[in-house]
Amino acid sequence: MVEFKDLTVVYNQGMENERVALKNVSLTIPEGQFVTIVGPNGAGKSTLLKVILGEVQPTSGLYIIDDKTMNCMKPHRLAEFIGRVYQDPNTGIFPALTIAENLIIASKKGNRPFRFSSVKEEAITLLRDLGLGLEDRIKTKAGELSGGQKQSLAMVMAILSKPRLLLLDEHTASLDPDSASRVMELTARINREYDITIIMITHNMEIANSYGERLMRLIEGEVVNDGIREILSRATSVMC
Amino acid sequence: MAILEQGLIIGLMALGVYISFRIVDLPDLTTDGSFALGAAVAVRAVVSGLPAWVAIALAAGTGALAGSITGTIHRKLKINVLLAGILVMTMLYSVNLRVMGGPNLPVPRVVPERAIQSFEEMSGSTGLESLFEEIDIDTEKRESRRTVVAKNIFNNDLDGSDLTLIILVISAVTVVLSIALRSDPGMTLRAFGSNPSGVVSFGISQNVLAIAGLTIANCIIGLSGGLFALYSGFSDATIGQGMVVTGLASVIMGEILLGRVKLFYGLLSPIVGGVIYQTLLSLAMRYGYRIGFLASDMKLLTAVFIITVIGLRQLSSSGRKRKVKQEVKRLWSNSKI
Numbered sequence: 150m151v152e153f154k155d156l157t158v159v160y161n162q163g164m165e166n167e168r169v170a171l172k173n174v175s176l177t178i179p180e181g182q183f184v185t186i187v188g189p190n191g192a193g194k195s196t197l198l199k200v201i202l203g204e205v206q207p208t209s210g211l212y213i214i215d216d217k218t219m220n221c222m223k224p225h226r227l228a229e230f231i232g233r234v235y236q237d238p239n240t241g242i243f244p245a246l247t248i249a250e251n252l253i254i255a256s257k258k259g260n261r262p263f264r265f266s267s268v269k270e271e272a273i274t275l276l277r278d279l280g281l282g283l284e285d286r287i288k289t290k291a292g293e294l295s296g297g298q299k300q301s302l303a304m305v306m307a308i309l310s311k312p313r314l315l316l317l318d319e320h321t322a323s324l325d326p327d328s329a330s331r332v333m334e335l336t337a338r339i340n341r342e343y344d345i346t347i348i349m350i351t352h353n354m355e356i357a358n359s360y361g362e363r364l365m366r367l368i369e370g371e372v373v374n375d376g377i378r379e380i381l382s383r384a385t386s387v388m389c
Numbered sequence: 390m391a392i393l394e395q396g397l398i399i400g401l402m403a404l405g406v407y408i409s410f411r412i413v414d415l416p417d418l419t420t421d422g423s424f425a426l427g428a429a430v431a432v433r434a435v436v437s438g439l440p441a442w443v444a445i446a447l448a449a450g451t452g453a454l455a456g457s458i459t460g461t462i463h464r465k466l467k468i469n470v471l472l473a474g475i476l477v478m479t480m481l482y483s484v485n486l487r488v489m490g491g492p493n494l495p496v497p498r499v500v501p502e503r504a505i506q507s508f509e510e511m512s513g514s515t516g517l518e519s520l521f522e523e524i525d526i527d528t529e530k531r532e533s534r535r536t537v538v539a540k541n542i543f544n545n546d547l548d549g550s551d552l553t554l555i556i557l558v559i560s561a562v563t564v565v566l567s568i569a570l571r572s573d574p575g576m577t578l579r580a581f582g583s584n585p586s587g588v589v590s591f592g593i594s595q596n597v598l599a600i601a602g603l604t605i606a607n608c609i610i611g612l613s614g615g616l617f618a619l620y621s622g623f624s625d626a627t628i629g630q631g632m633v634v635t636g637l638a639s640v641i642m643g644e645i646l647l648g649r650v651k652l653f654y655g656l657l658s659p660i661v662g663g664v665i666y667q668t669l670l671s672l673a674m675r676y677g678y679r680i681g682f683l684a685s686d687m688k689l690l691t692a693v694f695i696i697t698v699i700g701l702r703q704l705s706s707s708g709r710k711r712k713v714k715q716e717v718k719r720l721w722s723n724s725k726i
């Protein structure tokens with residue numbers, strides 16, 4: 150369970166370019182929930198994910214996981230149970246390594262002992278399920294894949310690392326509609342089959358309206374809507 | 390032959406530069422300092438009567454220490470890696486002068502048989518101890534005046550034995566490195582080089598990897614500094630000057646020659662590059678005077694070489710972009726017709 154209590158994040162506090170990115174946000178995200186966050190540019194969506202990852206320290210308020218305060222936990226420690234896939238396909242993979250090596254890195258968490266691991270069967274199965282034929286090219290450098298292929302590989306890597314929590318920041322934004330829906334199907338499956346909590350940011354309303362169980366809207370650092378997606382999207386469709 | 394031997398030692402140094410600049414992608418400038426440190430420590434060790442192979446090991450070890458300091462300053466104190474390297478390099482300049490006890494130190498032909506003892510004296514045994522030692526100082530002194538031939542691992546005979554030794558060392562380093570890079574921790578090191586923030590998502594600490602990368606790189610550089618000093622028979626304060634640039638030139642030279650051939654994770658290319666670079670260098674030294682080159686121009690030439698190659702790569706990619714733009718314009722105007 151992820152909780153925020155009265156969370157505020159101020160960038161460059163006390164300087165003239167001070168910027169309040171999150172204002173008194175209080176939230177509870179139960180285990181296994183699939184949350185979609187929407188909102189205009191600069192609303193503070195990515196900042197929220199950065200707090201979860203420990204990349205940004207809250208200015209005030211608490212960030213809690215399972216009743217433990219995580220406010221000043223090191224990013225690589227938090228990463229032991231948090232996975233992430235971002236918009237830029239090159240950030241989720243290691244371009245200079247082969248697909249096989251990428252999968253090996255993803256299969257384990259933390260600094261590792263001197264050993265020579267090979268690709269797990271589970272990884273190949275996941276890759277095959279993508280239907281991109283990547284399983285036959287595992288000696289290929291990941292940097293040579295297309296954006297959609299990289300993003301799919303990044304998702305497989307995120308699953309392999311067995312996170313409790315998966316953070317997705319516009320992870321389909323740079324993909325064509327076909328690849329995007331394939332990656333979205335995979336996202337939904339991760340949530341369903343592996344029971345991984347997902348927090349997904351998107352600007353694509355079509356995706357926001359068809360995936361995830363909870364929909365949240367952030368504007369200027371504040372949560373303005375928060376509810377079960379079906380009800381929210383029905384409500385908006387009535388209004389328009 | 391001498392050129393080949395020197396080239397290989399420089400190639401080994403370039404291998405260190407390759408690890409920092411290419412594999413972990415950190416532009417580390419410790420090189421000049423750690424090369425000189427390796428040289429100073431190795432010669433000092435031989436002077437103190439330690440066997441040459443211990444001297445070489447100490448050179449590698451102190452190089453590694455220098456690299457780990459740069460890495461720690463860079464990661465823990467959040468100091469830019471270029472600055473961290475320059476700071477450590479500057480510190481090492483003073484350290485090296487102390488290690489050598491002066492601006493230079495030749496490898497002696499003979500060393501005192503009881504040199505280990507004199508090493509302790511140099512490294513500053515306390516006044517109290519020496520008071521006690523004073524009692525039988527006469528016998529001690531007499532003994533320490535007995536000398537034996539210092540065993541250098543190099544004989545400079547050009548009989549192939551030096552070359553064999555250098556090739557053995559380089560092969561050992563390359564084989565160990567390529568196995569290490571294939572292992573799980575080595576894989577994370579390469580991963581860090583290709584996407585530094587990405588490793589964090591898999592629970593791996595960037596600090597550990599950056600420090601490890603710089604430690605390994607400077608360990609190799611210190612080792613080559615030690616070999617270089619024993620091979621040339623001396624160490625001096627400026628022995629490391631311009632080594633980063635030389636190493637980088639060798640790396641680039643190797644990349645040009647071996648191109649996309651990435652055997653052993655590309656570890657061979659800086660070594661080949663080092664040999665070629667050293668060959669060109671000595672040719673330029675030998676025949677360059679005819680067109681007015683001085684030996685002192687070499688550093689200028691080396692840097693210009695690096696700028697030219699990187700510049701050409703840049704130009705060719707922007708040239709391609711221009712071509713694409715023209716193509717777009719052409720298709721666009723055609724479609725309007």
Ligand SMILES: Nc1ncnc2c1ncn2[C@@H]1O[C@H](COP(=O)(O)OP(=O)(O)OP(=O)(O)O)[C@@H](O)[C@H]1O
Pocket residue numbers: 160161168169170188189190191192193194195196197
């Ligand atoms: N490192 C930073 N330093 C200073 N201000 C920042 C920093 N990162 C973000 N901000 C500011 O914080 C606010 C929230 O940014 P954030 O990246 O969280 O927005 P977002 O909702 O993700 O927007 P987008 O949809 O464009 O990705 C913005 O006003 C931004 O300018």
Ligand SMILES: [Mg+2]
Pocket residue numbers: 194195196318
């Ligand atoms: Mg954002």
